[in-house]
Amino acid sequence: MRAYLPDYQCSSAKSLSEALRLLEKGARPIAGGTDIMVLFDAGLLAPGDYVDILGLSELKGITQKKNTLTLGALTTYSEVRQHRFLQTNFPILCDGAKEVGAVAIQNRGTLGGNIANASPAADFPPALLVYEAKIHLVSTRGMRTIDYTKFHHGYKESELKKDELIHSVSLENQLSKHHHFWRKIGSRKAQAISKTMMAGVLKIHKNVVEEVRISFGSVAPTAVRCTEVEKFLTGCALNKNTIREAKQILLKDIHPIDDIRSTGKYRLVVSQNVLEEFLCGIG
Amino acid sequence: MAWVGKSTLRKEGEKKLRGDAKYIDDITLPNMIYGVTVRSPIARGVLKGIEYLPGVNWSEIVKVTAEDIPGQNYIALIEKDQPYLVEKNINHPEEPILLLAHPNKHLLEKAKTLVKFNIDPLPAIFTMKESFAKKEIIWKDDNTFKSYAIDRGDVQAGFKNAKFVFEGTYETGAQEQLYIETNGVIAIANETAGVTVWGSLQCPYYVHKALMPLFNFPPEKIRVVQAETGGGFGGKEEYPSVISGHAALLSWKSKLPVKMIYDRMEDMSATTKRHPSITKIKAGFDNHKKLIALDIDFTIDGGAYATLSAVVLSRGTLHAAGPYYSPNVKIRSRALATNTPPHGAFRGFGAPQSLFALEKHMEFCARKLNSNPAIFRKNNLVKKGQLLGCGQWVKEEIEIASVLEKALTVSGFQEKRKRFLATNKNSVVKKGIGLAVFMHGAGFTGSGETFLSSIASVKATAEGKIEVLTSNTEIGQGTNTIFAQMTADILKIDPSDVEVVQPDTAHVPNSGPTVASRTCMIVGKLVEQAALDLKEKLFSIQLLNKKHTRKEFLGACKKYIKDVGELKGTSQYKAPPNVIWDEQRYQGDAYGTYAWATYVAEVSVDTRSYTTTVDKFWAVQEVGKVINPTLAKGQIIGGVAQGIGYALYEEVVWKNGKMANARMSNYIMPTTLDVPDIEVHFTEMPYAYGGGGSKGIGELPLDGPAPAILNAMEQALGIELTQIPMTPERLMAKMNENSL
Numbered sequence A: 001m002r003a004y005l006p007d008y009q010c011s012s013a014k015s016l017s018e019a020l021r022l023l024e025k026g027a028r029p030i031a032g033g034t035d036i037m038v039l040f041d042a043g044l045l046a047p048g049d050y051v052d053i054l055g056l057s058e059l060k061g062i063t064q065k066k067n068t069l070t071l072g073a074l075t076t077y078s079e080v081r082q083h084r085f086l087q088t089n090f091p092i093l094c095d096g097a098k099e100v101g102a103v104a105i106q107n108r109g110t111l112g113g114n115i116a117n118a119s120p121a122a123d124f125p126p127a128l129l130v131y132e133a134k135i136h137l138v139s140t141r142g143m144r145t146i147d148y149t150k151f152h153h154g155y156k157e158s159e160l161k162k163d164e165l166i167h168s169v170s171l172e173n174q175l176s177k178h179h180h181f182w183r184k185i186g187s188r189k190a191q192a193i194s195k196t197m198m199a200g201v202l203k204i205h206k207n208v209v210e211e212v213r214i215s216f217g218s219v220a221p222t223a224v225r226c227t228e229v230e231k232f233l234t235g236c237a238l239n240k241n242t243i244r245e246a247k248q249i250l251l252k253d254i255h256p257i258d259d260i261r262s263t264g265k266y267r268l269v270v271s272q273n274v275l276e277e278f279l280c281g282i283g
Numbered sequence B: 001m002a003w004v005g006k007s008t009l010r011k012e013g014e015k016k017l018r019g020d021a022k023y024i025d026d027i028t029l030p031n032m033i034y035g036v037t038v039r040s041p042i043a044r045g046v047l048k049g050i051e052y053l054p055g056v057n058w059s060e061i062v063k064v065t066a067e068d069i070p071g072q073n074y075i076a077l078i079e080k081d082q083p084y085l086v087e088k089n090i091n092h093p094e095e096p097i098l099l100l101a102h103p104n105k106h107l108l109e110k111a112k113t114l115v116k117f118n119i120d121p122l123p124a125i126f127t128m129k130e131s132f133a134k135k136e137i138i139w140k141d142d143n144t145f146k147s148y149a150i151d152r153g154d155v156q157a158g159f160k161n162a163k164f165v166f167e168g169t170y171e172t173g174a175q176e177q178l179y180i181e182t183n184g185v186i187a188i189a190n191e192t193a194g195v196t197v198w199g200s201l202q203c204p205y206y207v208h209k210a211l212m213p214l215f216n217f218p219p220e221k222i223r224v225v226q227a228e229t230g231g232g233f234g235g236k237e238e239y240p241s242v243i244s245g246h247a248a249l250l251s252w253k254s255k256l257p258v259k260m261i262y263d264r265m266e267d268m269s270a271t272t273k274r275h276p277s278i279t280k281i282k283a284g285f286d287n288h289k290k291l292i293a294l295d296i297d298f299t300i301d302g303g304a305y306a307t308l309s310a311v312v313l314s315r316g317t318l319h320a321a322g323p324y325y326s327p328n329v330k331i332r333s334r335a336l337a338t339n340t341p342p343h344g345a346f347r348g349f350g351a352p353q354s355l356f357a358l359e360k361h362m363e364f365c366a367r368k369l370n371s372n373p374a375i376f377r378k379n380n381l382v383k384k385g386q387l388l389g390c391g392q393w394v395k396e397e398i399e400i401a402s403v404l405e406k407a408l409t410v411s412g413f414q415e416k417r418k419r420f421l422a423t424n425k426n427s428v429v430k431k432g433i434g435l436a437v438f439m440h441g442a443g444f445t446g447s448g449e450t451f452l453s454s455i456a457s458v459k460a461t462a463e464g465k466i467e468v469l470t471s472n473t474e475i476g477q478g479t480n481t482i483f484a485q486m487t488a489d490i491l492k493i494d495p496s497d498v499e500v501v502q503p504d505t506a507h508v509p510n511s512g513p514t515v516a517s518r519t520c521m522i523v524g525k526l527v528e529q530a531a532l533d534l535k536e537k538l539f540s541i542q543l544l545n546k547k548h549t550r551k552e553f554l555g556a557c558k559k560y561i562k563d564v565g566e567l568k569g570t571s572q573y574k575a576p577p578n579v580i581w582d583e584q585r586y587q588g589d590a591y592g593t594y595a596w597a598t599y600v601a602e603v604s605v606d607t608r609s610y611t612t613t614v615d616k617f618w619a620v621q622e623v624g625k626v627i628n629p630t631l632a633k634g635q636i637i638g639g640v641a642q643g644i645g646y647a648l649y650e651e652v653v654w655k656n657g658k659m660a661n662a663r664m665s666n667y668i669m670p671t672t673l674d675v676p677d678i679e680v681h682f683t684e685m686p687y688a689y690g691g692g693g694s695k696g697i698g699e700l701p702l703d704g705p706a707p708a709i710l711n712a713m714e715q716a717l718g719i720e721l722t723q724i725p726m727t728p729e730r731l732m733a734k735m736n737e738n739s740l
Helices: A016-024 A036-041 A077-082 A084-089 A091-098 A103-108 A111-116 A125-130 A227-233 A240-253 A264-282 B013-018 B105-113 B128-132 B155-161 B204-215 B240-254 B264-270 B309-319 B351-368 B373-378 B400-411 B413-426 B448-452 B479-491 B518-540 B550-563 B629-649 B705-717 B728-739
Strands: A008-012 A028-030 A048-052 A062-065 A068-072 A134-139 A142-147 A152-154 A165-172 A179-186 A194-205 A208-217 B033-039 B045-052 B062-064 B096-102 B115-121 B144-152 B164-172 B184-190 B194-199 B222-226 B258-261 B277-285 B291-303 B329-337 B429-441 B455-460 B466-469 B498-500 B567-572 B594-606 B611-622 B677-683
Touching (some): A016 A165, A062 A084, A068 A111, A077 A084, A077 A103, A077 A111, A084 A091, A091 A179, A111 A125, A111 A165, A125 A208, A179 A264, A227 A240, A240 A264, B033 B105, B045 B096, B062 B240, B096 B115, B096 B240, B105 B115, B128 B291, B144 B309, B155 B291, B184 B240, B194 B240, B204 B240, B291 B309, B309 B351, B309 B429, B351 B373, B351 B705, B373 B400, B373 B429, B400 B594, B400 B611, B400 B677, B413 B429, B429 B705, B455 B518, B455 B550, B466 B479, B479 B518, B518 B567, B611 B629, B611 B705
Parallel strands (some): A028 A048, B033 B258, B291 B329, B466 B498, B611 B677
Antiparallel strands (some): A062 A068, A134 A142, A134 A165, B033 B096, B144 B329, B164 B277, B184 B194, B184 B258, B429 B594, B455 B466
């Protein structure tokens, strides 16, 4: 452990309002800690005040009201992957949660943390983008709701203010006639951070695309919705030529780079291949 | 022979399972403080000064620089080139410059960040090519730690007579050992008591040798004790001399016991790794596809200091021609300096590198000659009465041909080859099967064992136990268990009567380092001979009949101790007869014996993601007598997993000589999900000069997997692959290049 412990203060919040008051005073939140503790161990976490929010019941649980499903920010990957209704109606979220780290990480890591950390390689955002989730943010000033598509601004930058917590995420169940697709390409079968990953939903009628939503992670500063590809494919008959063209148009939506885990070239070609797999598998 | 050949339980297994085993970080001494190393941020330069920035109370912190060294500032190994602490010249990133100690280990982490080194940078070199071209001279006159030349027959004439000649170049990358327990020691050093070090280490007497000049102390004032050790794989062969010296220097200055434990990032970025290599091979064949000329040029990257590079190079050179016969052989090899942390010992020790190249080239030649890879190899295997590449006569019948045959049968090699060729046509996931045929010499090279002249002892105690005294360490591979089995058989007692004494240079003789499978083969034999020596003492005064029971033996021991005194048998290594090694020509009996093996890999390559999965693996080998089948099988399986990592996953990403991915999240080792079912088959031909009849086994599983896996990928894809690790990124580049 390379961090100097006395440079960090961490208090445990008893209630949401207490946590929000501490945030207002400059404390930073820690939930499952699966991202923060890695930085801490490496001596890379900024010293200062932290507030442990993992015990806050206000941010826990998955609830269903008519067609709307709400997932508290402290919902763990394990809870997501084991949730029957999610498995049936939002399978991409479960598939994504299943491939995160290993079981110990899945038991500890949270939906809110995965979003707040704002890594382009995070496993939930592509699914939330195609499911057009709404995200609810809370602070001492009250609650506000925004479309998840507008949440991420850039690399490690988001709509979340310093005194705000992610409260929950809600999903509308309207995709029962759609095909759902998830593919993560990592460096090994488990305990891997993605090199590229794709979430997709598709509704076709007589081989013509009625609706399609596609998003990728790890190939741009944030997870991205592929609006150009979607625009092209909508109303289009799926065949060899259109799929080939869609792969070309994908270059407008994603901008992968070289880093320690892979190369931009690899990410690009494999993303195209994954898109092809998605469209071929259904078309 | 009652116990050898049985899977007796691990001697220390229960202690480890219960969590009772004491690893170095479990040990705390009174008044003990902690030490850390502050390292060079750059690859090469001249140290001008050290600044201590405000933020901690520096007067509380013990500081050690090169000036504080009481003796000589070099790490005694082969050369005296590597300092314990930088005096002026910095030669690699992470080179130790300053040591700090304090009772609060967390404070030290903060203090580390407040040290500023003023360094005048110098141009550095990072590749073997730059080093060979002498772009900068960074080590002695020519950047060359060591070079070897082997010339046998007339290679030029051989190529002239050859009907077919093929050339190829092959590259292997660095690999991190990734033992579970990182490097760590506790040291006490002062003028009166001398130096004592407890540590996680493979070779207590290497550390002993290194600490003597550091403190200018005679041997009796240095004591090195091995604590329970969580894996080594060669990574704790020479490196513990460094961390032990550092902790001892901090103890010397602070007058307190000092503990130093590296965290994973420091262990990965600062300690030794497997040497990267480049091999060029030219092979000539007659019209019967028989190998008649072999020209090999083998280069390894040694990093900034010599460490063990000369010996790693030697083993790589002597294995470079593989298990094949060629009348004409020329080998040139060299270990070069670069401004990266020194590379060092790692399971296989040079042989995995040169054998990878050879087995890739044999595959290439077979394809060019339109031959079946197995039949082609079989046609060229060395036989009794022929010479190996290093000029060693094969004096006895060897099992390599039958091992190859068995591997083909158990894996269904030929049938699958045909089947995959047909089924691959219409699938995006292509299947392939490939093999590698190879050998590995156990024990030290050439006259190394004679030079070491190792000693082992077996002693009876008044409490009725039999103690085995060697400096060979249990590092997870089973030393305690196999020594107990071998001793029990000689003395006709139970392994539970035997206690393998904790290696402590104050109490155990120097039986040499724990490397190269020599613990089982060489030292095992010494232990058996020491046990015979002990028994002889009982026979000589008629305390025991030759035909005796366990009870009679233990009774006789007690009586001897009571009536005569200490009862101890000792033995010292003597080379087997007719082992002749010519150091000048670098030819002859390079190793007392070889283990022979054929490994087969079956793979799937997904042509959409360029990822390769090893679906099934067969490891077939002749290893002399198998001492403990469970442990032996475990070594092969674990080693093959490590070999799969070497072949496909484990890539050290270098940035200006520094490891850029020194974390387990981005240095990718295979998990259990990436490792297939591994079938292990042993053929046994007991070796008369090996403990219990054994040869070496530990290194085989690092030699075979990489070439077997890449050969399987080649069959799946129909392209040529010459480099490891063959990551998906590299494979994609290769496939696109080939499709152009």
